[in-house]
Amino acid sequence: MSVATEALAPADEAGIVEAVRDAAARRTPLAIEGHGSKRAMLRPVQAARTLSTAGLTGITLHKPAELVLSARAGTTVAEIEAELERHNQMLPAELPDFSALFGHDRPSTLGGMVAANLSGPRRIAASGALRDQVLGVRAVTGHAEVIRSGGRVHKNVTGLDLCKLLAGSHGTLGILTEITLKLAPRPEASLTLAAGVADLTAGVAALSAGLGSPFGVSGAALLPRGAAEFGLRGPTALLRLEDMAQFLPHRSDRLRQVLAGFGTVALMEGEASQSLWRAVRDARLLAAAPEQAVWRLSVRPSAGANLAWRLEKAFDARLLLDWGGGLLWVAGPATDAAHAAVMAAARAAGGTFTLFRAPDSLRSAVPVLPEEPAALAGIAARVRAAMDPEGILNPGRMHG
């Protein structure tokens, strides 16, 4: 139901500035996107024109020995990952690929990933979220001005951190045009311990035991019904280790001891382990049916099992838990009632939710994110006005 009819795709940042200046002068809203791979997330944007950053491509800096890479916003994630693979490096946030979830084959761009601040299973490690790895940005604000924040160095506290404000703002405060990221070396080897657990409560406890161990767990997910394609039956807790190959046998033995009380532990290595984590990362193991809505909730991990139980009771939800049990992927009927149940459950658990995928009719009608706290509502409105005075950037995408 997106109403965009005209698409602008400038070849450079100056073209973005020009398009924003023109739209601001005419007060015509713009739908901001890369290739539109996340167009179906959050609320549909009501805008007659689409402004795409897909024309702003190319890696502009890669210093392997400094663990730094810069790329224009429209550069595809695939291109960046191929470049990093050649240098045995990676983006530590483990960027998900949601093309299967959204049912298309449009590529993700770096700008889109940062604008949505999406991180995969390695989010729980010390390296943190994608937004923690953003060292600097260039962006065009609603004032049609180019601003920079941060830079290309690892430690920088100079001025207000607009990188953080822009990451996760879904193009509503500014249009990212270039991003500089912190990199990490690619681990030499990885393996997974898969523990058959009695139920979700025991599963989350197993993940907590693993994350509370000193062995450097870099992935901690829970499959409520296993995953037949990987030979995993019944509730299964997954713990991943990544490091130098010669370190892993010892660590996996020790971690196995930590998990001993929870159930039978199977070892998965090599490509089997890696493809399992890709399936967790991309929420493919959620196995959401095409007509179902998909929610993403983040809560305190030990609240995850109870939240899952509550949602299973409310609407026979399908579930996938990541981030030690704190991230819940939920699939269920695309109805007001199911959405109300998700919102209530997230609130009761003291956590947060995103309506990640739904038909336009549902996502235009309900809050897709929690409301801002009342005391922040005025500040939030003033911050939006400070970044985008005419309200032309992705209006209505996050809140109605």
Place this chain on the structure above:
Amino acid sequence: MIDLPKPNPAVLARRDEILAALHALVPDGPFGQGVIGDPHRLRAYETDGLSAYRQPPLAVVLPATTGEVAAVLRYCHQNGIRVIPRGAGTSLSGGALPLADAVVVGLMRMNRIIEVNYADRYAVVEAGVTNIGITQAVSAEGFFYAPDPSSQLACMIGGNVMMNSGGAHCLKYGVTAGNLLGVKFVTIEGEVVEIGGQHLDAAGYDWLGLITGSEGQLGMVTEVTVRILRAAEGARAMLAAFRANEVAGQVVDAIIGSGIIPVALEFMDRPAIHACEAFAQAGYPLDAEAMLIIEVEGSAEEQDVLLARLKEICARFDPISLRVAETPEESLAIWKGRKGAFGAVGRISPDYLCMDGTIPTGELPYVLRRIGEMSDSYGLLVANIFHAGDGNLHPLIMFDANDPESFRKAEAFGADILKLCVEVGGCLTGEHGVGVEKRDLMPVQFTTAELAQQRRIKSAFDPQWLLNPAKVFPLEGNPALASAA
């Protein structure tokens, strides 16, 4: 010296009334007075870790609860009174420097650890808990709070949030921003807001990320929920000394290029080596031009493997000496000199300025050469300590505070170094903050439009510019502050 806005005479004239009103909001407690107005006692709050600047405030208020902080901010907002938030007062950039017409709101009485949850790996603490206090509270269970600024014995978590503090272990564990889950935030209007919580990645705008490192410009933080991490099985250090800064710089590149991320990678130049050795007798090689301290983590066997690989890398660069700690005690000995660096330089020179720029690590040899030239032309000694993994450079400029000309030269020398950091692609401050110290250098790093955009965000939170004004943003061309003055 730095310019401060003129005090508001109307506020100064109401001093007694303001003290009485604050006292009604924050009563005396078992640990002392809630409000301080006595000029002699105010002297204790006239400066912070940047002691070259001093200005006693109108009053100091020491609330014990979030409710009291909110009441004080609400009163100050209603009465147009400026507010200076303060933690332990360890800022090296003058972040807690008072103004003559301002109320300092100190959080040191809010020092309770409210909750520790090992299963969910977080701790909820009040803003006045010290950085080391968090790690001490969880270390018996094998956990720790990762950011470790060198002031960690004294500095408070509330101040760490406001400055987005770093430390020597950032390369692996990130800075404060990456180790927070939530804060209790008080707006200048006195509204209390829970931001984030006990979970990762709250949906919606990243207020937590924006507030972190905002240097008291947007509001005050009274409670913090931090991530706690399980500590590695152990850690061990090695020392490697080289004939030239360039060579040590190549070694740093070779280490990172090998795919090993040491938990710490510290660089010291010749003057720093000499100062630290004279102070600590750590056995540092005095014939070296540059020295690296490299620390790794893991099981004893993993440490052996990593240190052997690092030794092999260092050996390719014709080292003057290589020393691998075999025991935790030998690790401590290697760190002893580095950890005492500030005290060591203080012994050579009664006064020094500690600068804090960041540079792309590959620019280190060039930057050190230029700093050496500046040292000659200003006639002031400098010792360089560098978090080589993350590019954060700490030149210590030695001067004599009794000689105003020496201080003026030291400030100019420091400004030249920071300009150089920006010129090579770095920034003015890696972890100490802008404060008053680097305020007037902001146009070196940011365009007029960029500064205006940051000021608009500040205005969105604090329309009257009552919160920590005269810090971070240059006074010139700032209509908000000019009209308030």
